[in-house]
Amino acid sequence: MRRRDQRLMLVSAAAAVLVVAVTLTIFGLRSSVVYFVAPSDLAEKAQAGHRLRLGGLVVDGTYRTDEAGVHFFHVTDGQTEVEVRYDGVLPDLFREGQGVVCEGQYTPGQAFVAERVLAKHDENYMPREVAEALKQRGEWKGASPP
Structure with a gap:
């Protein structure tokens, strides 16, 4: 695998983790908002x-x-x-x-x-x-x- 492909996979994985983390945070906070x-x-x-x-x-x-x-x-x-x-x-x-x-x-x-x-x-x-x-x-x- 080329270096460019490795970087692309790493950035994609990091973006996916970030999206999941933000989504869980929003759903978690929504239930505690008063x-x-x-x-x-x-x-x-x-x-x-x-x-x-x-x-x-x-x-x-x-x-x-x-x-x-x-x-x-x-x-x-x-x-x-x-x-x-x-x-x-x-x-x-x-x-x-x-x-x-x-x-x-x-x-x-x-x-x-x-x-x-x-x-x-x-x-x-x-x-x-x-x-x-x-x-x-x-x-x-x-x-x-x-």
Whole structure:
């Protein structure tokens, strides 16, 4: 076999390995991607079995806990409210009227089932997408969003 043919085979094999590696990486990452949505976008972006991050403000007067210790509250972006169900320990900074991000799954017609709840860490923090959605609707009450 000539040197030129050997180089061609080596480059072809390397390209094939690279294509396989990139394909496996993309398929592996696709299952771990979590999209962020506001409550008003939830109905059109939610797909059965896909994880989402729902962000907004906790609606005043909606927080309750049932006898089993499951937490229920509503999250809004100023236009739409979504009920959230969370079975776990809420963060210390969780309050009604404050920003929150809930990670979990949504089925239309049911409550958003959160597996993780993240509360804001100081009075200036709000996820950029939530702040922009609130500002567009005239609901933003803070300084300019980050």
